Amino acid sequence: MSNAEPGALELSAAPDLRDYLKGRGYLDETTKLDVLRTGPNDSSSGISDIYALQYLDAGNCGSAGCTQIIVTKAEDGAFLLYEEWLGTGLTMLDTETDGARDLVIRTDQGVLEGRFNGTKYVWSPTSGQANGASANPTVKQLGQTTSGSQGSNEPAETSGQCIDDHVWHGYANGRRAGGGGALGYGLCRTNREANLLLFSCKPGAGEVEVAVNMTTRRLDDSDPVTVALVVDGTSFEFKGTAYYDVMTGQVEPELAPISLDHPLFAALETADGSASLSINGDRRKMTLSGAPGAAAMMKQACAAPLNPAEE
Numbered sequence: 403m404s405n406a407e408p409g410a411l412e413l414s415a416a417p418d419l420r421d422y423l424k425g426r427g428y429l430d431e432t433t434k435l436d437v438l439r440t441g442p443n444d445s446s447s448g449i450s451d452i453y454a455l456q457y458l459d460a461g462n463c464g465s466a467g468c469t470q471i472i473v474t475k476a477e478d479g480a481f482l483l484y485e486e487w488l489g490t491g492l493t494m495l496d497t498e499t500d501g502a503r504d505l506v507i508r509t510d511q512g513v514l515e516g517r518f519n520g521t522k523y524v525w526s527p528t529s530g531q532a533n534g535a536s537a538n539p540t541v542k543q544l545g546q547t548t549s550g551s552q553g554s555n556e557p558a559e560t561s562g563q564c565i566d567d568h569v570w571h572g573y574a575n576g577r578r579a580g581g582g583g584a585l586g587y588g589l590c591r592t593n594r595e596a597n598l599l600l601f602s603c604k605p606g607a608g609e610v611e612v613a614v615n616m617t618t619r620r621l622d623d624s625d626p627v628t629v630a631l632v633v634d635g636t637s638f639e640f641k642g643t644a645y646y647d648v649m650t651g652q653v654e655p656e657l658a659p660i661s662l663d664h665p666l667f668a669a670l671e672t673a674d675g676s677a678s679l680s681i682n683g684d685r686r687k688m689t690l691s692g693a694p695g696a697a698a699m700m701k702q703a704c705a706a707p708l709n710p711a712e713e
């Protein structure tokens with residue numbers, strides 16, 4: 403259990419947190435940020451430290467605000483980054499809930515107050531904004547970030563709230579690139595092709611390419627492969643063959659394309675529970691954060707060919 407009192411601290415005073423952020427791509431030589439340790443004062447949750455970080459440098463800021471993240475450290479030393487969004491004015495209050503100090507942030511949904519529930523922060527509109535924000539009191543889409551405008555000449559991208567360093571990403575290529583898009587699951591900060599799971603399509607083609615950039619010790623070159631994606635209790639299976647990727651030096655699944663109207667995408671558009679992915683029975687948990695918006699962006703980008711006059 404940490405003996406540090408809640409409050410602002412220099413990142414150099416938390417070298418293990420600093421190393422974690424560097425390893426996850428959240429810290430480099432240009433990064434400027436404020437770090438708050440918010441608690442906890444109770445070890446019963448198994449969490450030894452809770453950190454709230456407000457980024458300040460231009461590389462982490464945009465029109466909707468600057469990156470803000472919440473990171474917890476377990477008593478065994480394991481870190482978990484479970485929230486990421488854009489906002490300003492991250493402030494720690496004098497009050498506390500379940501042993502951790504309350505927080506206030508300003509986002510495109512207004513001013514929100516966060517209270518710790520023993521595991522994570524739960525956000526709601528401040529009392530002064532309750533009437534104006536009552537249509538969405540649970541702040542379900544907190545952390546959903548979209549850049550660009552879908553249907554325009556330029557590309558657009560959307561992703562959800564970062565959970566355990568992972569999130570779903572949606573991509574629309576834009577008219578200038580010929581349209582089409584993709585849906586990916588991977589690290590919060592990743593490029594499109596580096597997603598662990600990627601569905602990509604061209605406008606009007608009706609087919610979606612499936613790439614799984616993961617492996618398991620149970621795979622050998624040319625083995626038959628079954629990849630199962632479970633979304634809110636419903637399992638979707640995809641068959642293929644293992645192949646040796648000379649670029650990565652790993653044996654990975656190679657799957658057949660699926661249709662754009664595959665029921666998986668409808669499930670992801672309404673997903674709000676749990677998910678997992680297994681490769682020949684080797685299972686790993688997945689977050690569904692950002693999946694609805696990401697799946698919707700891909701489907702819209704790929705549903706129909708561009709107007710010839712606009713190509």
